[in-house]
Amino acid sequence: MSSSSSNPATTTDSQRISASTLRAFTPTRVLSESTSTGSIYVLGTLSDSPTIVHLQKTVLASDQVEGVVSGLDRLDVFLENAPYFSAHGWLQTPPTRSADLAIKIIHPATEAHIRKYSTQERYVVTETREVYDTVVKRYIGSFDESRLAWVYAILEGRKEADRVLYRQEGEDGFVLLPDLKWDQTSMSALYLTVLVHTRRISTLRDLTRAHIPLLQSIKQKTFETVRAKYDVPASKLRLFVHYQPSYYHFHVHVVHVDHEASAGMLVGQAHMLEDLITLLELSPADGPSILAQKTYTYPLGAEHGLYAGMIQAGVLVAQPEKAAAAI
Numbered sequence: 347m348s349s350s351s352s353n354p355a356t357t358t359d360s361q362r363i364s365a366s367t368l369r370a371f372t373p374t375r376v377l378s379e380s381t382s383t384g385s386i387y388v389l390g391t392l393s394d395s396p397t398i399v400h401l402q403k404t405v406l407a408s409d410q411v412e413g414v415v416s417g418l419d420r421l422d423v424f425l426e427n428a429p430y431f432s433a434h435g436w437l438q439t440p441p442t443r444s445a446d447l448a449i450k451i452i453h454p455a456t457e458a459h460i461r462k463y464s465t466q467e468r469y470v471v472t473e474t475r476e477v478y479d480t481v482v483k484r485y486i487g488s489f490d491e492s493r494l495a496w497v498y499a500i501l502e503g504r505k506e507a508d509r510v511l512y513r514q515e516g517e518d519g520f521v522l523l524p525d526l527k528w529d530q531t532s533m534s535a536l537y538l539t540v541l542v543h544t545r546r547i548s549t550l551r552d553l554t555r556a557h558i559p560l561l562q563s564i565k566q567k568t569f570e571t572v573r574a575k576y577d578v579p580a581s582k583l584r585l586f587v588h589y590q591p592s593y594y595h596f597h598v599h600v601v602h603v604d605h606e607a608s609a610g611m612l613v614g615q616a617h618m619l620e621d622l623i624t625l626l627e628l629s630p631a632d633g634p635s636i637l638a639q640k641t642y643t644y645p646l647g648a649e650h651g652l653y654a655g656m657i658q659a660g661v662l663v664a665q666p667e668k669a670a671a672a673i
């Protein structure tokens with residue numbers, strides 16, 4: 347993400363996005379929205395490039411609550427049915443006040459980004475080992491490596507280096523850092539990511555018994571680091587792995603148990619790290635692991651790169667497309 351100080355509408359790789367850069371953003375359409383989180387993905391143009399902006403109202407952290415109710419600037423009550431009242435409140439605006447919005451920007455956004463964040467029909471697919479061999483493996487092989495640039499930049503210490511919480515070098519090593527999704531304000535929304543150094547594990551299907559020490563080490567170091575850094579005990583953490591993931595480089599999600607469930611935490615897509623370790627332990631000493639052999643059933647969006655292959659293989663039946671609304 348970048349911006350130019352001389353021309354707010356121009357961006358280069360070495361500079362950053364700023365409020366003035368964003369004045370040149372022209373929205374074109376809403377890709378998707380969530381009424382439960384009050385967040386919205388908007389597609390638009392910035393410096394002639396497609397750009398996705400994700401807007402979400404920040405949550406109040408518990409240490410910010412003091413004085414919020416007693417110090418409101420304005421209150422508009424829109425429902426009065428004593429003892430029930432509903433209102434919109436406006437906070438005062440002292441200079442120290444916390445941010446109103448958590449904003450994520452993808453600039454320039456690729457067609458793959460636009461598809462990923464668009465509202466889409468979702469289907470449940472069942473992927474046997476055979477479907478993996480004939481459809482999924484080919485898709486993973488064709489996955490554009492440039493989409494992993496952000497992963498390699500973190501692993502090589504070129505990006506987000508100041509955010510890294512734990513780093514262990516070497517083929518058996520990994521990096522623990524806050525996920526893009528977490529702004530580090532509310533502990534109950536804690537969301538971290540573990541990225542492994544090895545490039546040999548695309549998905550959990552590639553895990554073997556030989557990876558058990560790596561997975562145990564991820565677990566232990568994550569527990570120790572989160573306890574030391576955030577004072578959150580192991581018993582408050584969910585460690586899980588996605589199948590299908592969005593990126594074919596093995597990573598583990600670390601999420602506070604009180605985090606409201608999002609699509610990526612639902613049954614089907616999320617696999618507890620502990621369960622993966624157990625299934626590897628139960629796998630035969632020689633030959634493919636249970637994780638490599640088993641059938642997986644998971645949700646798949648019609649905009650996902652695997653959708654066409656699943657239709658071709660007869661795993662899914664083609665559905666008519668729906669048009670998106672413009673702003």
Ligand code: G7M
Nearest residue numbers: 496506523524525526527539588591592593
């Ligand atoms: O398992 P799956 O592939 O769906 O998850 C990828 C995870 O990586 C998501 O939780 C993203 O929020 C996170 N993520 C994606 N990007 C592009 C970044 C990034 O640039 N930095 C960090 N820290 N996390 C990211």
